[in-house]
Amino acid sequence: MKINSLSENGLTILFDQTITKQTADKVLKLRKLIEKELAEFVIDIIPSYTSIHLSFDIKKISHKSFVDKVEALTQQVSQIEPADHQQKNEQNLIEIPVYYGKEVGLDLQEISDNSGLSIKQVIQTHSDKTYDVFAMGFSPGFAYLGSVDDQIAIPRKETPRLLVAQGSLGIAGEQTAIYPFDSPGGWNIIGKTPIKLVDYDQQPPSIFEVGDRIKFRAITKSEFLKRGGEL
Amino acid sequence: MSQTSSIGKSSSLESVLTITKPGVMSLLQDYGRYGLQHYGITNSGPMDEHAYLWSNKILGNHFNAPQIEICMGGFEARFNKPAVIAICGANLLPTINRSPIKTWQTHTVKEGDVIRLSGAKHGLYAYLAISGGFKVEPQLGSCSTVMREQLGGLHHNGEKLAEGDLVPYQPANTRREGNVAPHVVIVPKECIPRYKDSINLRFMPNRSENGCDQSTINKFTEQTYRVSNDLSRMGYRLQSETALINSNDNTISQGMSTGLIQLPKNGQPIVLMKDRQTIGGYPLLGCVAHMDLALLSQSKPGVKVRFIPVELEELELELGEYFGFLLS
Numbered sequence: 001m002k003i004n005s006l007s008e009n010g011l012t013i014l015f016d017q018t019i020t021k022q023t024a025d026k027v028l029k030l031r032k033l034i035e036k037e038l039a040e041f042v043i044d045i046i047p048s049y050t051s052i053h054l055s056f057d058i059k060k061i062s063h064k065s066f067v068d069k070v071e072a073l074t075q076q077v078s079q080i081e082p083a084d085h086q087q088k089n090e091q092n093l094i095e096i097p098v099y100y101g102k103e104v105g106l107d108l109q110e111i112s113d114n115s116g117l118s119i120k121q122v123i124q125t126h127s128d129k130t131y132d133v134f135a136m137g138f139s140p141g142f143a144y145l146g147s148v149d150d151q152i153a154i155p156r157k158e159t160p161r162l163l164v165a166q167g168s169l170g171i172a173g174e175q176t177a178i179y180p181f182d183s184p185g186g187w188n189i190i191g192k193t194p195i196k197l198v199d200y201d202q203q204p205p206s207i208f209e210v211g212d213r214i215k216f217r218a219i220t221k222s223e224f225l226k227r228g229g230e231l
Numbered sequence: 232m233s234q235t236s237s238i239g240k241s242s243s244l245e246s247v248l249t250i251t252k253p254g255v256m257s258l259l260q261d262y263g264r265y266g267l268q269h270y271g272i273t274n275s276g277p278m279d280e281h282a283y284l285w286s287n288k289i290l291g292n293h294f295n296a297p298q299i300e301i302c303m304g305g306f307e308a309r310f311n312k313p314a315v316i317a318i319c320g321a322n323l324l325p326t327i328n329r330s331p332i333k334t335w336q337t338h339t340v341k342e343g344d345v346i347r348l349s350g351a352k353h354g355l356y357a358y359l360a361i362s363g364g365f366k367v368e369p370q371l372g373s374c375s376t377v378m379r380e381q382l383g384g385l386h387h388n389g390e391k392l393a394e395g396d397l398v399p400y401q402p403a404n405t406r407r408e409g410n411v412a413p414h415v416v417i418v419p420k421e422c423i424p425r426y427k428d429s430i431n432l433r434f435m436p437n438r439s440e441n442g443c444d445q446s447t448i449n450k451f452t453e454q455t456y457r458v459s460n461d462l463s464r465m466g467y468r469l470q471s472e473t474a475l476i477n478s479n480d481n482t483i484s485q486g487m488s489t490g491l492i493q494l495p496k497n498g499q500p501i502v503l504m505k506d507r508q509t510i511g512g513y514p515l516l517g518c519v520a521h522m523d524l525a526l527l528s529q530s531k532p533g534v535k536v537r538f539i540p541v542e543l544e545e546l547e548l549e550l551g552e553y554f555g556f557l558l559s
Contacts, residue, residue: 004439007518046486053486137510
């Protein structure tokens, strides 16, 4: 772990520069520790795949003192090693219903062709796994989930779509994600959830958070429609 | 008349500013939305913090009091009750009832007065502040408008102000003793910036693994940049004759803050501004001094920019004092 000062009131803690579950666990652990111990100084905390970005209140603490405090916490985390079984239980497991129908899974055929699996197998492979939220960004509530089975991993589309519908579930490389809003996008779309991922009138405004574990449950067309899904 | 607003509560008894011409882009902004970046929700807030903070300061407002950020003018609105206002930032040739008024100071307006901001040679953003702040219900802790996120603003949908919008405010205290005009508060001269055609920005070079290599950063400081046409509340793209080459382009997306200078593959830097995305994966050249971002935000396409490397400690002291005075 290494602390890099970025600005007067910002720094990044960098972990091993490889995207793995182990690194994600460390990020999560340190983040919780920072939230507990340094809440009075922290303005924003952005955990990501292999890093934590912090901005803090320089009216309350100097840059150097803040770095020292963070440094002390990073040492606590590196002492706890590795396979920490307790951690899994601390993570939220969220189940998301998905309709993997052809009307909404616009790129299922392409992934099937690319992988040599049948469409049914592609769906099975995707929904069998439990994913971790490694990072959030791009837009509010957009969670980068990893990692999909190698067989169904596929690069972003060469030409992004101008409009991907809200709730669409996609794959890009080894990552999978749901578009919380209508937006342009280049991910390969395999299904759609009827659930609203972002609601600014709720606290918290997003269903997902970095560190959550996500399981997709295949639902029928009628359940999708009943829950307010749009084809 | 398009004065029936979607905020149904407004009545003739309330003090409201009626927007008759919204201009290019006029947005409600407070100091910003903090503590939600881990959900991908950006900070937002005023592009030119210096002008925004001074507007609130001279009115005796809390630093977070909502204002209208007017981009490039074309703005016209009418007050239906007396108020004390201030306009700081770009001089977009403001008038009240067609009489020119000065920027960087307070003014008293009467019932029915019409304010107009047309346009300017220098600068992009003007801040219209009102004593007590505009009374807008915050969304997720802030009324800052983020169009991209459909968040905040008057109607809680991230939309910019539109013709017919009614923005409530607190009426000025009219029970003054005698006939004494309320005194005018003016921003000290040395605190009023001049928006020039050529600016220097101090920055802290990034020396981390996710930074660019030292030779690239050196080259960056030797070149003169121009603000390109591609500028928004998310970021300002800069352009130089020679694109920078960076060998370190293998960066994993990480959290971003305002002022960071990214180097995308085309070798032309982007300075991240208030509505930036919360994570990003381009290598970093460094971070612009917080206090110098105001100057950049006011720079139109074509303005020349040079970057001066400085040490963090130097900037931290200065910013601490600045915040101590203006963030109160």
